[in-house]
Amino acid sequence: DAGITQSPRHKVTETGTPVTLRCHQTENHRYMYWYRQDPGHGLRLIHYSYGVKDTDKGEVSDGYSVSRSKTEDFLLTLESATSSQTSVYFCAISESVRANTEAFFGQGTRLTVV
Amino acid sequence: SQQGEEDPQALSIQEGENATMNCSYKTSINNLQWYRQNSGRGLVHLILIRSNEREKHSGRLRVTLDTSKKSSSLLITASRAADTASYFCATCLTDSWGKLQFGAGTQVVVTP
Numbered sequence: 001d002a003g004i005t006q007s008p009r010h011k012v013t014e015t016g017t018p019v020t021l022r023c024h025q026t027e028n029h030r031y032m033y034w035y036r037q038d039p040g041h042g043l044r045l046i047h048y049s050y051g052v053k054d055t056d057k058g059e060v061s062d063g064y065s066v067s068r069s070k071t072e073d074f075l076l077t078l079e080s081a082t083s084s085q086t087s088v089y090f091c092a093i094s095e096s097v098r099a100n101t102e103a104f105f106g107q108g109t110r111l112t113v114v
Numbered sequence: 115s116q117q118g119e120e121d122p123q124a125l126s127i128q129e130g131e132n133a134t135m136n137c138s139y140k141t142s143i144n145n146l147q148w149y150r151q152n153s154g155r156g157l158v159h160l161i162l163i164r165s166n167e168r169e170k171h172s173g174r175l176r177v178t179l180d181t182s183k184k185s186s187s188l189l190i191t192a193s194r195a196a197d198t199a200s201y202f203c204a205t206c207l208t209d210s211w212g213k214l215q216f217g218a219g220t221q222v223v224v225t226p
Contacts, residue, residue, distance in 0.1 A: 030212075031212045031214075033214060035216070040218065041218055042120075042202060042216050042217055042218035042219045043157070043202065044216070045213065045214070045216070048213060048214070050212050056210070056213070058213070058215075059215070090156060090157070092157075092214070094212065094214070096212065100144065100145050100162060100164055100206075101162075102147060102159035102162055103147070103157075103159065103204070103214055104159070105149075105156035105157040105158070106156055108155075108156055
């Protein structure tokens with residue numbers, strides 16, 4: 001497996017609380033991604049990063065923020081968790097998808113908002 | 115709406131048969147990639163096809179790309195029970211800094 005670690009792997013939180021998910025890589029890849037996976041929707045891109053401090057929104061970015069202060073870490077924050085954010089969250093990394101290299105995925109974080 | 119849309123949503127076949135699934139997308143791409151996901155696991159990369167390529171093979175996998183129709187197909191030949199998984203196409207868009215967007219996936223069940 002590529003060197004990607006997501007933490008935590010499972011989390012239950014209450015509505016209205018802030019939550020931060022962490023993605024850590026040891027591959028020194030430039031690109032990092034956060035996706036959420038829900039039944040019937042496949043993977044939907046939340047945010048992605050193309051370098052330190054360089055991030056952009058995906059298709060479902062509302063209610064989420066990200067930060068990348070170091071190459072190896074990409075943090076996803078739910079400022080005030082809602083039940084609709086209950087999902088499985090995947091982090092992915094890539095050396096350069098534009099240069100035709102594949103993405104590698106973490107094992108996922110299962111988040112439940114009650 | 116999502117960039118890539120797979121068809122069919124679900125596919126059930128017997129071992130030894132071929133499985134074909136299709137992916138359509140909406141905007142110009144650098145490349146298109148196929149991934150597999152076993153239940154409860156992360157995604158695993160299968161094959162990447164560049165926008166200037168029309169066909170690519172990897173083992174029992176064959177991928178085609180038709181940029182004029184904005185579509186791709188994944189063929190798994192001589193399927194095995196271990197091929198049971200969800201399969202996703204992902205597109206890298208030309209107008210982004212490496213945005214990689216996925217479709218909803220095709221769930222494939224291969225019965226012995």
